[in-house]
Every structure is written in C-alpha cells, then in structure tokens.
Amino acid sequence: MTDGGLRERKRTAAMYRIQTEALDLFEQRGFDDVTVEEIAEASDVSPSSIYRYFGTKEELVLWDEFDPGMGPLLAAALSDAVPLDGIRQVMTDGIDGMSAADEQRLIRRLRLAALSPSLAQAAVARSYAFAEMVEQVLAQQLGRPVDDLEVQVFSHALLGGLLGMFHHWQGTDFAEPLAGVLKRTFTIFEEGLDIVSARVPEPVVEN
Amino acid sequence: MTDGGLRERKRTAAMYRIQTEALDLFEQRGFDDVTVEEIAEASDVSPSSIYRYFGTKEELVLWDEFDPGMGPLLAAALSDAVPLDGIRQVMTDGIDGMSAADEQRLIRRLRLAALSPSLAQAAVARSYAFAEMVEQVLAQQLGRPVDDLEVQVFSHALLGGLLGMFHHWQGTDFAEPLAGVLKRTFTIFEEGLDIVSARVPEPVVEN
C-alpha cells in the first residue's frame, strides 16, 4: 500500500521522524511559539530540508504517511460501487487498518489543529481538496460534467459532513472509537440528512 | 442593517475604497505579485492601517461590507423556522437585496479567490466559520448539545453543499443568476441529497 523504492521509504521515515519531533515541540510550547529552525535543530536536518519535505509549517502537523495512497484507493472504490458505499468502504478499511499508535498520533494532530487558527484553516482547506477528488470521480461515474450542480453539492456536502464528524469526535474528546462514529455518520447520510423533520415540536425556550 | 455610528461608517467606506484599489491591482497582476505596500500607496494609506483594517492580505479580497450583519440575521431566522427554511430565507433575501454592482463585485472576488491557492484556502476556512454559527443556533433550537453528531454533520454538510454551489456557479462562469442556482441547491437539499439513487444503471465506460 505504501512504498515504491528505497529512496521513497527513507524519505517517509525521515518525515515521520521530523513530524514526531515537531509534534512534541508544538505540544509543549504551542504551534506559533516554535520556529521551524528549532524543529530543524531538534531533528538534525536543515530548515531548507524541512521546507522541501513539508512545504509549509502547517503541513508538519497535517501530513499523514498514509495520505499518498488514498487517491487511487478512493478512485477504485468509487468506480465499482454506489458512491456513498464506496467512500464508506474506503474510510472503514482505513480506520480498521490503523494501529492504536496511529490513532493516538491522529488524535494528537487533531488536538493541535484545534488549538491554532492557522492550523485549523489549513486543515479545512486540505480536506476540501478531498472533495475535489470525489467530484471528479463521481462526475465521470454518473456521466455528468464535473460542474454539474448536483455533483458539486453532493461531493462538498459529503465532505462537509465528514468534517462535522471529526468536529464531533474532537468535541466529545475522542471518547467513542472512530469506527463507531463513522458508522453512525453514514447512517445519517443514508437517512438523507433530514434533521429538518426531526425538529422538536415544542416552542423554543427563551434563551 | 448596517452602521452604528459615524465612525463606523467612515471606517467601512475607507475599507471599501481600499478593497476597490486592491481588487484592481490583483486582477491586473495576480494576488501574489502585488504587495500590501503597493496597495497602501495606491489607496493613500499606510501599510499599518491596511493591517489594522483587514488583518491579513487575504481579507482584502474576502472582506464583505455586508458580513457583519449576517450573524444576528441568521440567528433570528433559525430561531423561528424550520432550520433549512430559515437559512434559505436569509440567503434568498440577501441575494435579492444585492444590486447589480454588488453581484459584479462578488464575482470579481470569487474569480480572484479561485486563482490563488492562499486565497482559496482562506475563503474555505472563512465559510467554515459560518458552519460553526449554524451549529450553535441549531443545537439550541433542537435542545441538543452542540457536539451532537447529527447537529454537527447537518451543519457542516449544509455549509459544504453551499460551497459546492459556489463551485458550480464559478465553474459555469456565473452564467445562471445566483438566485436560481440557490433555489435549485435547496431543492437538492430537500430531496435529501440522494444522488446515490440517481446512479446510472449502465456500466462505466473504460477510461
């Protein structure tokens, strides 16, 4: 699922090591109060290399070793299944394949992302790119133009919903296992997002 | 709907004027190739003032004179209607109240946002904040905790869908009036986002 050559593996290993140092420093002193130079020093590489690896300071937190494989995987899943099911399958598999350490690291990264505005912003923008992938595959799948309104609304709403799921997970302090939350989220999707009809009939209590 | 005192109005007027200069420059030479200092010079203010007004360079494009009023408006609309209807009402009213010049300016800003990565990122993050407003009001409305999964998924999916709508509008070069696109978007919402069942039965053509 991961590597190509040895170079690639070494690169990934280096990035993982640098990210580990960075997460430690960020947790100790806050994202904004740690400079890239300090991380470089702690990781025994030059600042230049950090930028070559990650591109931006934010990516030091957001980068995920498993990300690169996601694209093709998603495309494949969407090509031979009902869209929603395909995406559910990919995500479920991904979560099931995560070790406890992986999940712990994910939680650390999410916690950090929630604490720093610039990180939160980058995180949202990053997952937005995900929606654009779904767009493309879905449009082709349905034989519609990529700019089709329904395709756009569906793709982005789906992605938004998943963001909401992570928001909930974070808000409840990661109490429930992610797999369970994901399952409930897709149930909500399947029921058609009809929170509207679930509105309580009683009048609102004054603030 | 807008001002408070005279100070506030002067400030808004100055921001509008600076934004106009900035939009011109950005369109001529691209967002990244114009410095804040140049905008300051063109607008006859100091760079310091621009940062005091807008905070960031991105906000020079994203700022909207009507934004400040949106919060209370939305809260009110959500408090006494079915959530989806309330939001639809606010947005429909907002669009109906826009002059042709306002819409033209909006289009200019959207065009710019699509051309520069940093702008696009900031724009997405900005609209994300909108979802958090919906979250709060909706949770209170339904008598559920803000971190309720369904509330989170609904709010963010809704916001995502609206983002998708703008994406479509942009992709079709703003051909259809925004009011029409909005109406169709909410129709999609009401039908429960069931693009799943609309899947074409034929097998996919090989790429």
Add this chain to the structure above:
DNA sequence: TGTCAACTGACAGTCGGTGTCAACCTGCGG
C-alpha cells in the same frame, strides 16, 4: 568505478504580520 540525477545544507533575500511610539485629529470642559 564512473556518471548522472537527486538530495542536502548554507546563505541571502522577500514579504507578510506584529509591536511600539510619536503625531494627529476630534470632541469636551473650562
């Protein structure tokens, strides 16, 4: 081993963004 491409570190420079301080306007009481 030799060659070539990819990678790395060092360095200088640009620019976005923040904090500080002095000058200035604006309205108010004497």
Add this chain to the structure above:
DNA sequence: CCGCAGGTTGACACCGACTGTCAGTTGACA
C-alpha cells in the same frame, strides 16, 4: 481660545515563514 483625553494613523524596527540559488554530497545504476 486653551488644554486634555481617546481613538486613529503613520513611521519604524523587528520576527519568522518561505523562496531561490549554488556548491557539495550521496545514492542508484551501468
């Protein structure tokens, strides 16, 4: 008309993220 207080502005200095370049090194591969 004169000070005076609060908010607003401009000038300046500073930090740090990020880019481009260049020379030196390392690794892949014949």
